[in-house]
Amino acid sequence: MRPAHRPVRTRRLPALPHLPVKGAGRMEEEADGLAVTKPRRDHPAGLFTCRTIERMNDRPPSRLEMLRFAERVAAQHLAQIRRWREAEERRQAERAEGERRRPPAPDWLLEKGVDGRAPTYVHDGSCWSARKGPRCVGITREQALRALSVDRITPCPQCRPDAVLGVLE
Template identity: 40%
Template structure:
């Protein structure tokens, strides 16, 4: 794209019109062209003498054909970039839609200790956020671990033993 912009800039600056001017006047002529305003709006015969044509509120366009062609080329390049970005974003959205949704969070967790033994240490409810190392479990498996007497404790924050009704027995 930058190569196209460079070619367009070269085409504008090397236009034969600039060669026809004396070298001393080229810069001032370019500045005059740059600053040149639109011609005054004149009413058409159909509008009558009292009517005045209102300027285009979106974009005042220059009167020069060369300037209009440069603007047109720039808009084409910009539109191409916008179309490419739209295509990329649609592809990303399609990819997200194709992905499977994340599985639901488990209702129960069993946290395992460090080291070679990696024995169960704590039981958690599924909403407990105090652990990141553990495995999902079932209510029955957590109940059996808590009642087994193998040293598995209930998390003091989420209290799975009260959730399972073990404190009532």
């Protein structure tokens, strides 16, 4: 049983702290060589900035250092792309080897019943209605002739292997 409907109480969430805004503070040097950014009251975002610490002696990287860094990153990307290409080449070679090793499709199929023992149909190897799987077994032309003529197994009504083999009743 559901309780009676009560209004949901809500509460106000605390405000999220704001990230420092560039130009919102002025740099002051401390005794240990660190620069401390203090909020400025004349900047619109100055009241909401937090204190950040930066090294006074740090200089921005030179153009040459940035180009060397970009070169290292590009080399890493190129190495990764080469590894991907090599893996794809290996996959394609394995796929081609599997296709090469696959045995040829049988010319004739013998379909077994649901119990897996008694044969039910003889099919042409390219018959679309043959259930490819454990119930169908590949057989030779002689075995197909024997199954149709001697064992009297029913030919498939779609692919008509009896007409192809010349076994007409």
